[in-house]
Structure formats: C-alpha cells, structure tokens
Amino acid sequence: MIIDKMEQSLRPVETPMVTYPAKSITMANGQKLVIRQIRRDEVPHILEAVKPLMTVEKDFYDIVASRIYSELLGYYRYRVKDEYCLIGTIDGVIVGIVNGRLVDDKVGMSYHTMTLRQGLRIGAQLFAAKMEYHLDILKQEEVWIVAESPNGFKRWMIEYELESRPEIWHELGGVPTYVLTKALWEKHKGEKLAGRRPVNEILLKTAENPILPETYAQIPGYKRCAK
Amino acid sequence: MDEKMYAYKCTVCGELHHPKHCVCKKCGSRTFEQVLLEGEVTLLTYTKVYNLPEGYMKPYLYFGIVKFENGLTVSGQLEVKNPTIGMKLISKVGIIKEGTNSDHYGFIFEEMK
Amino acid sequence: MREVGIVGVGHTKFGKMSGGTFTDMICMAATEALDDAGVKTLSGQHGIDQVFVATMGAGILNKQSGIASALVDTLNLRPAMAETIENGPASGASAIKLGYMAIASGICDAVLVVGGEMMRVVSGWEGTDFVATMLHPEAEYDYGITLPTLAGMFTRLCMEKYGITEKDLAIVSVKNHENALHNPVAHLNTVPDLYSITEDEDAGIINPYVASPLRLYSVCPVSDGAAAVLLCAMDKAEKFAKRPVKIAGIGQATDTHAVAEREVPTDLLAVRLAAQKAYEMAGLKPEDMDVAELHDAFQILEIVESEEVGFFKRGEGHIAARNGDTKIGGKIPINTSGGLKAKGHPLGATGVSQVVEIVRQLRGEAAGRQVEGAKAGLAVNFGGFGNNVVATILTKEEE
Numbered sequence: 001m002i003i004d005k006m007e008q009s010l011r012p013v014e015t016p017m018v019t020y021p022a023k024s025i026t027m028a029n030g031q032k033l034v035i036r037q038i039r040r041d042e043v044p045h046i047l048e049a050v051k052p053l054m055t056v057e058k059d060f061y062d063i064v065a066s067r068i069y070s071e072l073l074g075y076y077r078y079r080v081k082d083e084y085c086l087i088g089t090i091d092g093v094i095v096g097i098v099n100g101r102l103v104d105d106k107v108g109m110s111y112h113t114m115t116l117r118q119g120l121r122i123g124a125q126l127f128a129a130k131m132e133y134h135l136d137i138l139k140q141e142e143v144w145i146v147a148e149s150p151n152g153f154k155r156w157m158i159e160y161e162l163e164s165r166p167e168i169w170h171e172l173g174g175v176p177t178y179v180l181t182k183a184l185w186e187k188h189k190g191e192k193l194a195g196r197r198p199v200n201e202i203l204l205k206t207a208e209n210p211i212l213p214e215t216y217a218q219i220p221g222y223k224r225c226a227k
Numbered sequence: 228m229d230e231k232m233y234a235y236k237c238t239v240c241g242e243l244h245h246p247k248h249c250v251c252k253k254c255g256s257r258t259f260e261q262v263l264l265e266g267e268v269t270l271l272t273y274t275k276v277y278n279l280p281e282g283y284m285k286p287y288l289y290f291g292i293v294k295f296e297n298g299l300t301v302s303g304q305l306e307v308k309n310p311t312i313g314m315k316l317i318s319k320v321g322i323i324k325e326g327t328n329s330d331h332y333g334f335i336f337e338e339m340k
Numbered sequence: 341m342r343e344v345g346i347v348g349v350g351h352t353k354f355g356k357m358s359g360g361t362f363t364d365m366i367c368m369a370a371t372e373a374l375d376d377a378g379v380k381t382l383s384g385q386h387g388i389d390q391v392f393v394a395t396m397g398a399g400i401l402n403k404q405s406g407i408a409s410a411l412v413d414t415l416n417l418r419p420a421m422a423e424t425i426e427n428g429p430a431s432g433a434s435a436i437k438l439g440y441m442a443i444a445s446g447i448c449d450a451v452l453v454v455g456g457e458m459m460r461v462v463s464g465w466e467g468t469d470f471v472a473t474m475l476h477p478e479a480e481y482d483y484g485i486t487l488p489t490l491a492g493m494f495t496r497l498c499m500e501k502y503g504i505t506e507k508d509l510a511i512v513s514v515k516n517h518e519n520a521l522h523n524p525v526a527h528l529n530t531v532p533d534l535y536s537i538t539e540d541e542d543a544g545i546i547n548p549y550v551a552s553p554l555r556l557y558s559v560c561p562v563s564d565g566a567a568a569v570l571l572c573a574m575d576k577a578e579k580f581a582k583r584p585v586k587i588a589g590i591g592q593a594t595d596t597h598a599v600a601e602r603e604v605p606t607d608l609l610a611v612r613l614a615a616q617k618a619y620e621m622a623g624l625k626p627e628d629m630d631v632a633e634l635h636d637a638f639q640i641l642e643i644v645e646s647e648e649v650g651f652f653k654r655g656e657g658h659i660a661a662r663n664g665d666t667k668i669g670g671k672i673p674i675n676t677s678g679g680l681k682a683k684g685h686p687l688g689a690t691g692v693s694q695v696v697e698i699v700r701q702l703r704g705e706a707a708g709r710q711v712e713g714a715k716a717g718l719a720v721n722f723g724g725f726g727n728n729v730v731a732t733i734l735t736k737e738e739e
Binding site for chain 3: 245246247271272273274275276277278279280281282283288290291292300301302303304312323324331333334
C-alpha cells in the first residue's frame with residue numbers, strides 16, 4: 001500500500017519492543033509446545049486459523065475469536081499502537097493464540113487468550129507466557145486484564161489473585177478491570193510459568209511456517225478445504 | 228468472635244461424638260449433651276486444594292484432619308504456612324463459608340503462638 | 341434363590357454429549373442393550389418386568405425427576421415397573437444389585453438397568469459442588485471440602501504409611517490411558533507421557549496439584565454418558581440372543597459418613613467387606629479373578645482397592661503396579677476399560693459401565709484389550725468417599 005502523508009498520520013508511533021524469546025514446553029503427552037511471537041506480515045495467515053471459530057457460541061469462542069480477529073487486523077493494518085501476538089504450535093500446527101498491547105512503558109493491556117486444541121491446558125501456558133512478556137521481558141510494572149468466560153475468570157482472577165481495580169476502564173469494556181502486578185507475578189509465577197530456552201534449532205524450525213489446523217474439536221464435522 | 232464448636236456427649240455412657248449422631252456409637256442410647264470442643268490438636272493429615280467450590284475466591288486453601296486431646300478426630304480448614312503430619316495446632320472458630328443470609332462457622336486450626 | 345445373568349449390554353461414548361436430553365442419552369444405551377439381547381420393543385412382546393435408572397443428578401442438574409418412568413414410556417416398555425436409584429457414584433452397581441434381587445426373589449424375570457449422568461451441561465464449579473453434596477453437611481460440605489479434598493488427605497496418609505509415591509499414581513494413570521486407547525467408548529484418547537508428567541523440569545506446572553499430593557493426571561475427568569445391562573433369570577435365558585454371563589456374587593457395605601471418623605484412616609473398610617461378601621456368595625477367592633474394574637476416581641483408590649479386595653497385601657499394591665502386574669497380560673489386569681481415569685466417570689453410569697466391561701471381557705468381545713480366557717471378573721463401585729461400596733462378581737458359565 002502507498003504510505004503517503006495521510007496514511008502516515010493514521011499510523012501510531014511504534015515503541016521499540018524487544019521480541020519475545022521463543023521457548024518450548026513439554027506437554028503432558030510428551031509433545032513439545034513452542035511459543036513464539038509472530039511478525040506483522042504473518043497476521044493474514046494466522047487470521048485463517050481464527051476465522052472458523054468466529055461463529056462457535058459454545059465456551060464463548062465466538063466473541064473471543066471475533067475480537068482476536070479484529071485486534072490482529074488492527075495490528076496488521078497499523079492502526080493499534082504497540083500490539084503483539086504470540087502463538088503456540090505443536091508439530092508445527094497452531095494450537096493457541098494470545099495477544100495484547102502496551103499502554104505505556106509501565107502498563108500492559110492484555111487482550112485475549114484462545115486455545116485451538118483443547119485438553120492440554122495450552123491456554124494456561126500461553127496466558128503465563130503473555131504475562132512473562134509484559135513483566136519479565138518488557139519489564140513493565142503491571143498488566144490490566146478482564147475475562148470474558150467463567151473459565152478465564154477462574155484461571156486468572158482467582159488463581160493469580162489478581163487485584164481488583166474497578167476505577168480503571170479496560171479497553172475491552174465489560175466487567176471491572178483486574179490487575180496483575182509485579183508482586184503478584186513474582187508470587188505466582190513459580191507455579192504457573194514453564195518453558196525452556198533456547199529452543200533447539202530443529203524444533204524452532206517446525207514453528208517457522210505455522211500450519212493451520214485441519215479440524216477443530218469445537219466444530220464437529222469441520223474440515224479445512226485446501227485452497 | 229463468640230461462636231463455639233461442640234462435641235456431643237452421650238448422657239448414658241459418656242462417649243464423645245463430633246459431628247452429631249442420632250444414636251450413640253457405643254451404647255445405642257439417644258440423648259446427648261453439648262460439651263465445648265476446643266484446644267490443642269495434632270495434625271493427622273492435610274491437603275492444599277486448588278480447585279475450590281463456588282464462592283471461595285482464593286487460589287487455594289489448606290484442609291486437614293486433626294485429633295483433639297480427648298481422642299475426637301475432626302476435619303477443618305488450616306491456617307498454617309507449612310503443615311506437617313504430627314504438628315501441634317490450636318483450634319479456633321471462624322467463618323468457613325460466606326453465606327447469603329448467614330455465614331457458616333467452623334473449625335480453623337492454626338499454629339500455636 | 342434364582343440365579344441371575346446378564347444377556348445384553350449397551351454403552352454410549354463417554355465424554356461430552358453434543359445435544360440431546362438426559363432421556364435421549366440413556367435411551368441410546370438402553371436400546372443398545374435391548375438390541376444386544378434381541379428384545380423386541382413392542383407392547384406385550386418385550387418381556388421386561390422392571391426398569392431401574394441409576395443416576396445421581398438427573399433430577400438436580402438436568403431437572404428430570406422420575407426419569408425411570410419417563411424411560412419406560414419412551415422405550416415402549418409399558419407397563420413395566422420402574423424406579424430411579426441413587427447411591428452417589430455407586431448408583432450403577434446398586435441398581436444392578438436391586439435388579440438382581442428382583443429376579444432372585446422370583447418377582448421379576450427380566451430387568452433393564454440403565455445408569456447415566458450428564459454433568460457437563462453445568463459449569464465445573466456447579467458440578468464439583470453437586471458431587472460434594474454427598475459429603476457430611478456440617479463436618480465437610482460447609483467447610484468447602486470436596487471429594488478431591490478427601491482424596492488428597494487420604495493419599496497423603498497412604499504415602500506416609502506405605503511409601504506410595506506421586507510417580508506410582510502416575511504409573512497407574514498411564515496404564516489406564518493406554519488401555520483406553522483400545523476402548524471405543526472411552527472419554528479420553530491421549531496418553532500422558534510418564535516422564536513429562538513426573539520428572540520433566542516443567543512437570544510441576546504441566547501436571548499441577550489439584551489437592552496435594554494428588555495432581556491433575558491422577559484425577560478422573562468430568563464426563564457425560566450412559567451404560568445399560570439387561571438382567572434375566574438364568575432359567576429363562578434361552579429366549580435371548582446371547583448366552584448369559586452370570587452374576588455370581590454381590591456384596592455391599594457402608595462406613596462412617598464423615599471421613600474423619602473412620603476407624604483406620606488408611607483403610608477402605610467398606611471395600612474390603614463388600615468384596616468379602618461378594619466372594620463368599622460366589623464361592624470364589626481373589627485369586628480366582630481374571631480381570632477387575634476398580635473404581636479409580638483418584639488413582640490412589642485403584643491402588644488401595646486392589647489391596648482391600650485381596651489381590652495384593654496391604655502396602656504392596658503400588659509395587660504391583662510398578663511391576664506391571666495390573667497391566668493387560670499381567671497377573672491381574674485392572675481397569676482394562678481405561679478405568680474412570682481415561683474411560684470417564686459419569687457418576688450414575690460408572691457402576692453399570694464397569695459391569696459392561698467385565699461382561700465384554702468374559703464374552704471375549706473386548707478387542708484390543710482382551711484378557712485371554714477370562715472366566716471371572718470383579719467390579720468395585722465406590723459411593724461417597726468410601727462410605728457405601730458395592731462389589732459385583734461375574735462368571736462365564738461352561739458351555
């Protein structure tokens with residue numbers, strides 16, 4: 001696209017952000033989950049993994065998938081400031097997506113966590129990775145979080161003992177904001193944060209060209225058509 | 228807090244019960260008197276539970292089974308940093324569940340000061 | 341007393357029911373059992389005298405009381421007698437026991453027993469809370485104590501007394517998951533990797549504590565599902581399509597309600613007494629069993645039950661598991677179906693599901709997980725946290 005003065009003025013100024021260092025986690029069934037950050041140009045491909053879930057009502061997939069879709073599009077089209085997206089892959093197949101953005105150097109805004117492959121608690125690992133990115137890698141002081149589903153609420157608000165801050169308005173709207181402070185992160189990360197670095201070369205290569213899932217357990221009968 | 232916990236003593240043979248029973252475990256009679264149940268206990272076993280029921284907005288809670296000096300073995304919540312089997316604790320009565328109309332009181336065992 | 345056998349079995353896939361009502365679900369299992377037995381579901385021709393439905397939650401979670409009466413009508417089995425049976429997670433085996441008694445007494449010739457539970461329609465919280473209602477109200481439930489809490493405390497005591505380790509529990513879990521790979525009705529079809537859930541650096545996070553020292557992979561899932569058996573008088577069995585598997589022995593025993601009041605806290609006394617009564621009635625001993633389904637809602641229970649039913653000495657069940665004695669091909673294969681851990685645990689269905697697996701083993705219909713030449717099997721169904729246990733022994737009759 002042509003980046004003229006008008007387009008330039010519509011793009012937010014980007015804060016330089018250290019890339020999330022990829023890591024791998026051994027899942028319960030012995031498979032390796034690789035978590036890495038995606039580049040902006042990978043967004044259109046990732047959107048194809050999100051799309052099928054946008055109409056699945058069960059477990060709030062429709063709202064989470066639809067919002068992730070629009071958030072990633074906002075990142076891709078340079079309309080959201082300082083957004084990032086991490087994906088998880090197992091044997092190269094995308095199994096989960098998390099995203100968020102920086103409000104400023106001290107505060108992070110967590111957007112969404114979506115698990116594509118259920119049953120291995122991948123969401124918990126991706127959420128922890130997201131918090132690691134804000135607090136340990138980007139060295140922020142706190143992350144603002146809301147939950148859209150009961151599962152999310154239980155896993156994050158209760159398990160991390162998030163601080164309730166109803167006076168702050170989260171960008172996603174909805175219920176009052178909860179906050180993961182550095183202190184709470186230090187208290188809980190021992191039981192929540194997993195992963196080994198660096199990821200061995202061969203394993204990292206599997207995550208280079210993420211494969212779109214052929215089927216989704218959440219969508220019985222769905223099969224991706226080859227383009 | 229003025230809430231108390233009680234054992235139930237058979238008026239015929241003196242056998243102590245907790246919780247309440249309809250019929251005495253030892254002699255089969257049906258009348259009991261309330262006897263204060265409190266004091267030093269020994270921790271027999273414990274667990275740290277992460278998946279708490281609805282209404283418990285904490286990431287985890289410790290529970291345990293203790294033995295009072297009078298021999299009664301009882302379950303309760305624990306307020307203990309690092310529980311170990313055999314440690315001595317002291318009983319107190321506190322809110323074990325918040326209710327809509329009234330709170331539930333029960334045993335919370337804590338470390339001796 | 342008349343002899344009683346099983347001539348038909350049915351079993352839905354355990355897991356998450358996608359749509360349909362509770363009645364739809366139990367109908368699936370019931371019709372499979374009736375078809376298996378060659379029963380015609382027509383008035384005046386079906387020959388079913390009594391229907392028992394085993395469920396803990398149909399009335400509460402699924403808002404369907406009087407479910408047995410509903411089933412009789414929708415299956416076209418009127419005017420058969422019908423009751424719903426509730427004994428917590430032991431509802432299934434209790435319903436089979438009552439079916440046995442109905443036939444043995446001479447009142448009935450054929451009894452259909454269906455067990456079912458549909459728990460995944462409610463949130464995990466509500467499900468856990470509902471299961472906890474069988475605990476002692478003042479001594480346990482009011483404290484926020486749940487079944488995993490009791491299991492955690494029991495596990496710690498057993499570890500302390502007998503040297504059972506967390507890895508032993510994981511070994512049992514992996515065995516059950518491997519067995520479930522060959523069971524088409526099992527809820528879970530992935531196998532945890534032993535190293536990944538016990539020794540890997542991230543094992544503590546991937547396999548976190550649920551109620552210490554019990555971890556996620558030592559606790560069974562929440563499942564929907566139904567299972568059914570058709571019982572008949574042995575002397576009337578020839579009119580059904582398949583040879584009957586005999587119910588040779590049944591035993592049941594109760595224990596204290598509040599777990600803190602148990603006499604020996606590391607014992608499962610009700611399991612021991614129920615099994616003893618079943619052996620006595622069948623005229624058999626533990627060493628006569630070729631296969632067993634032991635209630636393993638928490639993997640510690642499989643270990644301790646294997647001792648209390650007499651397969652191993654107290655304190656040696658975990659050593660037997662370590663040595664592979666309880667695998668298919670081992671001394672006494674336990675939970676060839678995958679157990680509650682991997683097959684799943686719809687509370688009301690479990691007791692019936694266990695018996696269905698034993699029937700399939702004795703009939704030689706357990707492809708991929710068959711215990712060769714199995715002639716006698718034991719099922720133990722554990723109600724509450726061990727305060728009401730039913731044991732059932734089935735035998736294959738000589739041709």
